[in-house]
Amino acid sequence: MTAAAARAAELRRLLEDANHRYHVLDDPAIPDAEYDALLRELQGLEQANPELRTPDSPTQRVGAGILPGFEQVVHEQPMLSLNNAFSDEEVREFVQRIERQLGVADPAFSVEPKLDGLAISLRYEDGVFVRGATRGDGATGEDVTQNLRTIHAIPLTLRREATGSAAPAVLEVRGEVYMPRAGFEAYNARMRDTGGKVLANPRNGAAGSLRQLDPRLAAARPLSFYAYGLGVTAGFELPDTHSAMLQALKALGFPVSPEVAVASGVSGLLAYFARLGQRRDGLPYDIDGVVYKLDRYDQQAAMGYVSRAPRWAIAHKFPAQEQLTTVEAIEVQVGRTGALTPVARLAPVQVAGVTVTNATLHNADQIARLDVRVGDTVIVRRAGDVIPEVVRVIEDQRPRDAAGQPLHAPYVFPETCPACGSHTEAVRKVLRSTKAGGIEYAEGAAIVCSGGLFCPAQRKQALVHFASRRAMDIEGLGERFIEALVDFDYVRTVADLYTLTLDAFLEMKRLADERDDTVPETVKAGKVASKWAENLVGAIADSRQTTLERVLFALGIRDVGESTARTLARHFGALDPIMDASEAALVEVPDVGPVVAARIAGFFAEAHNREVVQALRDAGVTWPEGPPQRSAEGPLAGKTVVLTGGLSAMSRDEAGDRLQALGAKVSGSVSKKTSFVVAGEAAGSKLAKAEELGVEVWDEARLLAFLNDHPAP
Structure with missing residues (x-):
């Protein structure tokens, strides 16, 4: 050396x-x-x-150079969420369930603060940090390795004193990236002094920092990290308890919250919760509750999991902080999926350390239940310490005229979409429906715009769905490009995609870079490379030749998924008969009930949506059409199959296509009508439901054997 x-x-x-x-x-x-x-x-x-x-x-x-985007990371072991408890009684029920199932009294729990940050996963191979990812949806996250490397609290190598001569071949450490309060205040003070953009709160600051495409910006943010668990491991000797595992992580070089402790039984958990609640405002970081985890790993294994959460852990949330304020106006916002959400504009008020000026009223049912009116004095809280909402109206303080009558009438929800003028409709969750038209709904309704492809508020979401792999499969046209195309008015409907030129994409990219304050001036001044644009233009052109079922799915008709789109395409054979079909005719389609029939008929009843379909045809989008196929053929004709868990030989989409080619209907939910369930690795609630109902379960080996014996026609 x-x-x-x-x-x-x-x-x-x-x-x-x-x-x-x-x-x-x-x-x-x-x-x-x-x-x-x-x-x-x-x-x-x-x-x-x-x-x-x-x-x-x-x-x-x-920090390295600017990243072109974030790659997707599939978690080898899902990053599960936790069920929440909001009262002492719910905690007591949680502990009692464990005591009954395990046959023990006052089990020991590892207890820790619930940090208000961003959950991440860190992968180490042979003792060296190689990849970091966000939780994402629990199954798939974003690769933010370069940004995580900038956080000094995250070790780049495991401590040699703890690993000895042989570090673990694989060690996946999970924890929370957060922004300490002092760092948050100092950063915002510096931004105010220099005219920069201040951060809204520490949690948003942490999440936003990790999603910067320029790691140098993340490096400038005051981020820290606490470890709280493990994912996949190889060559790592796991201790018997969670608390011992945390100490092992600390020895390896990972920071662990000093508030971590062990408590036993209900009384121990509630005492810890009260103690931490009293100290909450004095902690150097934000927390929104505490987490209880069974300490012994053998007891965790015995308790198992339900759906996407463990039965052996729970998050005990602090009560939401509430304040009084007045409603200055009620407005309606149209979301990306067309849902109309009423929003109360409030006199500014400090709630949980944040100035709140707007609060959600959720939906029309909630407004009617609360009877919220302009001028009302209301109690507002940050639900879960995050989303401001109106909890209650103080009717005694409602403004009244001299005769004692309220000054303002009850709020009336608009019958037309404020963004596009299309009619609105109430969408309720269906509990049960029959071919005869009987429908039983769950309580509460969402009011949605029927404008679909035309509504400007839904434009970005409609384009993302339209371009997705299972729809028109326009490779490379992701959300970032769609955001810019819509923001700069290059695209108003999905049909406009087929008018885009190479020059339009390059100009769009130049404008996007100019408005993005994370892009260095040297990049803004440089020449935009055109290869990506050429690829996008080619991908859009390639998508012109497609299938009827892809077009139907791509249109984004509410409740029309891939399976329903395929059934409609087979039943009618062509698009025009579907567009002209009555609800009565649509109900005759297998697996199309009265609710979905109404959705389809309502979608094509809007002139705007028909105009977009015609514009697609005029732009050269074509698909084969033929005679109706009224009955499925093949060895699985009439069978309903559900796929769950991960498959090693093929993706679930590929398996679904193979099964459908043999006549099966592939469903997303298990019921008594399900013929069989194919359960792969890490199968969850669907497998449990199948076992509960006595539905036949196939493993991957049986599926592959069946597909080999029955090649697709």
């Missing part, structure tokens, strides 16, 4: 040790100035000797 290499190794060791003592042990060994001097020396050595620069070097925390 050369002198330079030896010194670089020594500097990396010193800096790694300083980071560990500062972020994990809370016992700094050297002043900041000395740390900075060591870092500058290492940077100089690596600049003079590039071969000395390693991926786990502390110098790599400053």
